Amino acid sequence: MKTSKEPQRAWLYARVPGNYIETKNTLNVLMLQAQRDGAEVVGWGYDIHHGWLRRPAYRRMMREAKAGHIERIYICRMSQISGQERHLISFFRRLMRYxxxxxxxxxxxxxxxxxxxxxxxxxxxxxxxxxxxxxxVSESSERHCVSNAVATPWQARQNDSLLSFRPLVRGCHP
Known part of the structure; x- marks a missing residue:
């Protein structure tokens, strides 16, 4: 395992279904954030299609995570991974394992x-x-937070300035 002084290996993943230009813009934003956090970008991928079968970049990202080649994944929002809560739970479970x-x-x-x-x-x-x-939690976002501890649901709702107004996933609101 790498020490904290060495840059973390990062993967960038972007997906805006049906919108190639917005997907490429998302990759640029992810690259800037990774550089700001001091991460070393070792790979990136994007998918512009709907459905799980037409997402080869996602599958490649998960293979790289399983192989231990990356320590971080940069995304714009969770709905780019999936719009269903059960898929996100599976995604997080696999990443915790890796x-x-x-x-x-x-x-x-x-x-x-x-x-x-x-x-x-x-x-x-x-x-x-x-x-x-x-x-x-990157150092840049910690400056804007009161603390870096995990918030309770009540605290999360009170921090509207830090949260997107979009729901985390479709049909799922706090």
Whole structure:
């Protein structure tokens, strides 16, 4: 395992279904955030299609995570991974197993996820298996937060300035 002084190996993943230009712009934003956090970008991928079968970049990213080639995944928002809570729980469970952190540039995951039922499930998995939560809080976002501890649902709702007004996933509101 790398020491904290060495740059973390990062993967960038972008997906805006049906919109190639917006997907490429998302990759540029992710690259800037990774550089700002001091991460070494070792790969990137984007998918512009709907459906799980037409997402080769996602599958490649997960193979790289499983092989231990990356320590961080940068995304814009969780809906780019999936619009269903059960798929996100599976995504987080796999990343916790591989010891990979997720960074979302649109909102702070440590404040957003606990406001949803999914946050409770992830906390239960972490407690049962002894794993750490799969989100990374960068130093730049810590400056804007009161603390870097995981927020309660009530605290997450109070931090509207740090959260996106979009729901985490379709049909799932705090």
């Amino acid at each position: 010891k990979v952190n997720v960074i979302a540039t649109e909102y702070a995951l440590n404040l957003k996820v606990p406001a949803y039922h999914m946050g409770t499930i992830i906390d239960e998995i972490c407690a049962r298996k002894g794993w750490e939560r799969p989100w990374f």
